[in-house]
Amino acid sequence: MYFLGIDLGSSSIKLSVFEADKQKEICAITVPEFETKIDSPKMGWGEQNPNLWWEYIKDGIQQLKKKHGVVTENIKGIGIAYQMHGLVLVDSNLEPVRPAIIWCDGRAAEIGRQYYQLIGEEVCQSQILGSPGNFTASKLKWVQENQPEVFSKASYMMLPGDFIAAKLTGVAQTSTSGLSEAALWNFKENRPAIEILQAMGISDEVIPEVVETFGHHAKVDVTIAKQLGINNKAMVTYRAGDQPNNAMSLSALKPGEVVANAGTSAVVYAVTNTNAYDKNNKVNTFLHVNNSIEEKRNGVLLCVNGSGILYQWLRKLLSVGKKEMVSYELLNSMASQAKVGSKGLRFYPFGNGVERIFNNKEVNSGIENLNFNIHQPEDLVRAACEGIVFAMNYGFDVIKSIGVSGDIVKASHANLFLSPVFRSIFANTSQTALELYKTSGAEGAARGAAYGWGYFNTLEEAFSNLNIIEHIEPDLKLSKQYQDIYQNWKKHIKIQDNNYEYDNITSLL
Structure with missing residues (x-):
């Protein structure tokens, strides 16, 4: 019996195919072969075509069949993890009416600030545990104000x-965790915070049917x-944002469990059984995947936008004039050749939209x-790794x-x-x-x-055979x-923090 993860x-x-009877992944692929483009019609904007996502997924399923011999008719359930905080607006035929406004798009940040003040900071913090910020609700209001015809x-x-x-x-x-x-x-x-939409002058009819994170x-x-060649009885049985999903993927389900991720953005995510929140909104609280009425589970998230995208930028920079792009493995090797502290070189990895x-x-x-x-190129690469970890640790301190x-x-x-260097920097900077x-x-x-389909009785059972690869303790020195x-x-x-401009750093470029 197979289950498909997207x-x-x-x-x-x-895409990953999981054989539940053997409790193992049988194959995985990544689409497309090149990195997906983020369109930026204006400075600070980030958009993607939702239908392009769908085309890539359809192609990926065909590759699972042709390249890996997966009998897709055996897929019983589909789980979907996705980039958080994006906005996809669709018509009655479930077709997009405009490009998706994705997570790193900062156009709605000012709207979020305005409604945080208008609704009231105390009201927002007690109800949604923070500010509308630059999240999906604020992006929705931006479209209403700036593109009424859309x-x-x-x-x-x-x-x-x-x-x-929906495709x-x-x-x-939509889901409770998604909201x-x-x-x-x-x-x-x-319950859904329809009062936020009401304050923004938006009908709550824009919210589709709300389902739990897991279920049929x-x-x-x-x-x-x-x-697609899938059994017509197959169903979607799970959906969640990528960071709560990443925590679940590492079996982080209980209070006090913490995960980190350094993909395009960098994240520290900690599970709690309280409605903890940061009054300054530097970190944010969301429903964790296993939240229930009986057992509260929230995830407190620190996100720094510039992480893997910074490494990608360095890769492009160091590939200029070469026949082929240098590999990420080479970057990791370069970082290991530089000394701790990168000879005093300091990198501030902020440059991919508004920062929480x-x-x-x-x-x-x-x-x-x-x-x-x-300074040599290897110092620049190591300084980038150090800067990313330092930014993560800054947010981790707020979570603590x-x-x-x-x-x-x-x-x-x-x-x-x-990267062994990145792992060492993380363990020794966070002292964890x-x-x-x-x-x-x-x-x-x-x-x-x-x-979500019902094959496992508990989430703990679903992740019971995860194997640890390495345990790294901080080194005292x-x-x-x-x-x-x-x-x-x-x-x-x-x-x-003192509300001064950040230009005295960026001017050093």
């Missing part, structure tokens, strides 16, 4: 994963099933202390300050955590043990689909070194 990212889409064509708002589910099933739905990441979930009363959401449409830790302000990346006579933390951080052996696992968001989505370097790096971050 992990819809902004750079690529990963907004009038829309029947439903969806998160990216909801759109893919599979022909049914418009929480859209700033449209009332944590106090456990809808059957795959008969025509689509035939087109800066109250959703548009900030750019910066390099400090660059000396053409001292609101009473949410743990003794061990779990991560997939993927993306930047493939790091555990690596061989898993992925797509595999986690497939296991989640198996649980390195930890001291990195704490000193981190504190020097952080001095410039305090400028933003």
Whole structure:
């Protein structure tokens, strides 16, 4: 019995086939072969074509059959993980009326600030545990205000994963966890926060049917099933944002469990059984995948936009004039050749849209202390790794300050955590043990689909055979070194805390 996991990212889409009877992934692919483009019609905007996601997924399913021999008729359930906080507006035929406004798009940040003040900070914090910020609700209001002719064509708002589910099933739905990441979930009363939409002058009819994170959401449409070669009794049984899904993929389900991820963006995500929130909105609280009325489970999330995308930028930069792009493995090797602290070179990895830790302000990346006579390319690569970890640790400190933390951080052996240097910097800067696992968001989505379908009795059972690859303890000497370097790096971050401009860093470029 097979279950399909889809992990819809902004750079690529990963598909995993999980054989439940043997409790193992039998194959996985990534589509497209190249990194998906993010369109930016204006500075600070980020858009993608939702129908292009769908085309890639259809192609991926065909590749599973042709290249890996997967008998797709044996797929019983489908789980979908997706890039969070995006907005897909669809008409009555479930067709997009405009490009998706994705997570790194900062155009709605000012609207979020306005309604945070208008509704009231205390009201927002007690109900949605923060500000509308730059989340989906604010993006929805932006479209209503700036593109009324487009907004009038829309029947439903969806998160990216909801759109893919709708293309599979022909049914418009969203989830409780999805609404929480859209700033449209009332944590106090456990229901959609329609009062946020009311304050914005938007009808709550724009919210489609609300389903739980796990369950028999809808059957795959008969025509689509035939087109894809999937059993027409297969159904979508799970959906969640990529970061809650990543935590679940690492079996982080209990209070005190913490995970990290360094893909396109960098994330620290901690599970709690309280409605903890940061009054300054530098980190954000969402429903975790296993939240229930009986057992509260929330996830507190730190997100730094510039992570893998910074590494991608360095890769392009260092490939200029070469016949082929340098590999990420080469970048990792270069980082290992540089000394701890990168000879004083400091990298500030902010340059991919508005940053939550800066109250959703548009900030750019910066390099400090660059000396053409001292620094080599390997110093730049290592400084980038250090800067990404320092930014993650800055947010991790905020998570700890609101009473949410743990003794061990779990991560997939993927993306930047493939780099031994990056792993060492993380463990020694955070002063927390790091555990690596061989898993992925797509595999986690497939296991989640198996649980949502009813194959497993508990989520713990679905993830019971995860194997740890490596356990890394902080080194006393390195930890001291990195704490000193981190504190020097952080001095410039305090400028933003005091509401000064960040330009004195970006001007160093």
